[in-house]
Amino acid sequence: MSKIPKVQIKDQKSKTRRRSDDKFAYRTVVISTVLSLIFFVVSLLFNTGIISIFADINLIFDIIDVLIKVIAILLFFLFMLISIGNYKETTGKPLGWKEFLLLFILSLGQTLLNFIVFIITFIGLLIVLVYLYLVQDT
Amino acid sequence: MKKIGYSTLSGIILINFLLVSSLFVIKSFGATEEFDATFGEAPIIDGKIDDSIDEWKTASKNSINLTDLPIDLWIMQDKSNLFISVQVDLELSAHNSTEFVGLLISNSSSENQEDFTDAKIVQFTNIQTNDFDYLDYYINNSEFLNDTNYHGEGAGKLDGKVSVYEFSIPINQPLTNGYEEDTLLEYGEIYAFNISYGKTPSYPDGIIKSEIILIEIFEPSEEEQFLIDVILLVLTIIVFSIVGILSGYYIIKIFKLKEKMERLRS
DSSP states (O other): OOSSOHHHHHHHHHHHHHHHHHHHHHHHHHHHHHHHHHHHHHHHHHHTTSOOSSTTSOHHHHHHHHHHHHHHHHHHHHHHHHHHHHHHHHHTOOOOHHHHHHHHHHHHHTTTTOHHHHHHHHHHHHHHHHHHHHHSOO | OHHHHHHHHHHHHHHHHHHHHHHHHHTTSSSOOEEEOEEOOOOOOSSOOOGGGTTTTTSEEEEEEETTEEEEEEEEEOSSEEEEEEEEEOOGGGSOTTOEEEEEEESSSOOOGGGEEEEEEEEEEEGGGTEEEEEEEEEETTEEEEOSSOOSEEEEEEETTEEEEEEEEEBSOOSOTTGGGSOOBOTTOEEEEEEEEESSSOTTTTEEEEEEEEEEOOOTTHHHHHHHHHHHHHHHHHHHHHHHHHHHHHHHHHHHHHHHHHHHHO
């Protein structure tokens, strides 16, 4: 017969699982942050015109230019949202609407120099928001 | 850990600053300098800058070198004229009594010599008494020919040790009334201007210092658009800076979170 009570074993298992969950959440926070910062730099380079290799050549290159700008911002938004969400979860607080709104505005603010990029990014961000709303636990 | 956090934040702010700064550097590297004519109230072309009535207040004010001669170059426009002021700051003894400043105007943004077909010159006949002539030439194969009708205005005055030259050049004039001998400046186009300085009234032989610049002529409605573009650029820089700074702060928080988690585990 075991000398350790069953309740204690259960507690230890629960603690180990929580630690493993925390570790996983922290890893996700770090990886998501790194990815979002990479896309932020891509967005900075293209949306401010520091790099304009695809602009003003022909229509196809213009489309590629717009797509790079939009995708960079949307992925920045998505990964930063995942990162902040997991960070908040690790600290035991929910992701508030203030953080959500700030991230939305800062993402959209990156598009101010190009109206087409602004419109497409705005639609993209709304789609991401609707998707996140639908997949969350009710 | 706190040290690492601050280093990361400082690093991110520095990278952000450098990237944003490069926005201003890349466009100006290696090319002929381009200036935008800002809108403003027409100044009186008399060789005198009257601060009491805010003359040239809204002009784009720049410093350039004519070869090795530093000058102040002010550029402004209204609906019907382009205004240029050149100010040469020299020791009094270095001013020649018959010095001049000329604007050689290309018929496009081309900087080829044969495309400079128009010249407006303010030629001092005696700088000490502020006597000058305004000359309007048509350039044909480097030969300066007097225009049948002079257009625009020009004036010069020695103010202390600064000789001030003012020019007014018509914009969007029809190709009649003798304007065929002038470069027609049109809205929305960029033109090359050769700013020339000399000491003897002989053209082009008397030109001893010069510099080619580009000037964009705006439509009156473009003024607002230009202002909007500048505001949007500033806002974009602010947004990217905020994201950069907040990211730095967030990274510090992530480091702190790791510390906290390790403390809880032990």
